[in-house]
Amino acid sequence: MPRTLNSAVLLVAAGLLVGTPAHAADGGQLYKFYCAQCHGLQGKGDGPNVVKDFPVDPRNFTKADEMNKLSDADIRNVILDGGPVANKSPMMPPWSKTLAKDEVDALVKQLRALCKCKGKS
Amino acid sequence: MRQTKIVLLVAVMLAPGSGTVWADPAAGAKVFQVKRCQDCHYTDGPAKEKTIADQLAKKGPELWYAGSKFQKAWLGKWLQDPKPIRALKYNSLTAKNAGDHPKLAGPDAAAVTDFLMSLVSKDVKAGVVKPKMNPKGRLVFTKSMPCSGCHQFPGQKFTGGLNGPSLRDAGERLNPDWIFAYLKDAKTFKPVRQMPVFAGLLNEKDMQAVAEFVSTFK
Numbered sequence A: 001m002p003r004t005l006n007s008a009v010l011l012v013a014a015g016l017l018v019g020t021p022a023h024a025a026d027g028g029q030l031y032k033f034y035c036a037q038c039h040g041l042q043g044k045g046d047g048p049n050v051v052k053d054f055p056v057d058p059r060n061f062t063k064a065d066e067m068n069k070l071s072d073a074d075i076r077n078v079i080l081d082g083g084p085v086a087n088k089s090p091m092m093p094p095w096s097k098t099l100a101k102d103e104v105d106a107l108v109k110q111l112r113a114l115c116k117c118k119g120k121s
Numbered sequence B: 001m002r003q004t005k006i007v008l009l010v011a012v013m014l015a016p017g018s019g020t021v022w023a024d025p026a027a028g029a030k031v032f033q034v035k036r037c038q039d040c041h042y043t044d045g046p047a048k049e050k051t052i053a054d055q056l057a058k059k060g061p062e063l064w065y066a067g068s069k070f071q072k073a074w075l076g077k078w079l080q081d082p083k084p085i086r087a088l089k090y091n092s093l094t095a096k097n098a099g100d101h102p103k104l105a106g107p108d109a110a111a112v113t114d115f116l117m118s119l120v121s122k123d124v125k126a127g128v129v130k131p132k133m134n135p136k137g138r139l140v141f142t143k144s145m146p147c148s149g150c151h152q153f154p155g156q157k158f159t160g161g162l163n164g165p166s167l168r169d170a171g172e173r174l175n176p177d178w179i180f181a182y183l184k185d186a187k188t189f190k191p192v193r194q195m196p197v198f199a200g201l202l203n204e205k206d207m208q209a210v211a212e213f214v215s216t217f218k
Helices: A003-018 A027-039 A072-081 A101-115 B002-014 B025-034 B052-057 B072-080 B106-117 B135-144 B176-184 B204-214
Strands: none
Touching (some): A027 A101, B176 B204
16 A cells, blocks of 8 residues: 555544544634624623613623633533523523534633633632 | 406406405516525525524525415515514624615515415424413513523513514514424524524423414514
């Protein structure tokens, strides 16, 4: 077998073993599409759904002091199961039946990028 | 003689008050093409969108199940005098809806209505949901899974989020059975949408209750 073909076969096999998705979830795109409607395009909690009568203030993801109180698991749980899982408002709906695991992981990373913080471990 | 009989038959069918429904979807499809409605709306299902990019590339809502989604009387009037249904421009979180949807003259609107009402989905079961002030539906809609977060609706006062389509006059605009079908299986109609999937979180009885409640909105 020619060396180049060997390398190609090995590369494909390695890719299959690692299970890399064909298209990695894009946290920025997912955030804009699903989250920004309430949390705002810059993450300041001021999306277009937040009208005068909106009963709560959606979390401002740029506040590192608040975001640092949350672990990645805390964030993941609220995305999946909605606000009530963390004694917060049901205005944050559950996305467990909408988003795939890699999409939720990408969103957690995106929120960490917005707060420029790592959160509690 | 035979030709005369046919002419008479057609005349009777066209006569006002004859009670005959003389829908001609093909004529409406032609108007739809001539008016270039297809530039913003696709009418051949099933749904084509697979990714967020696919959804964002669309200029207007898909209409391939319009006959299952809308009520005919509302659609015929709206096409002649279209008012924004969503406060924001399609697919935008920042730009206002300019309210510049083209208007159709009466006969064209009637023809396009006939065409759109012929586009039905097998996934909408007819005659299941009747408009009703369902207390459980109201509770789910306003409290447990607050739809008002994204949708304006006529409650004690007219309020709600701006990203989702307004539910003002939803009881006149939407087919109650479609609301139920959409809640049960949103992906069939809109595979990529900003509304969460509620199937598996709400049971069918509760989703029907929400559909009944929403169908009372005037």
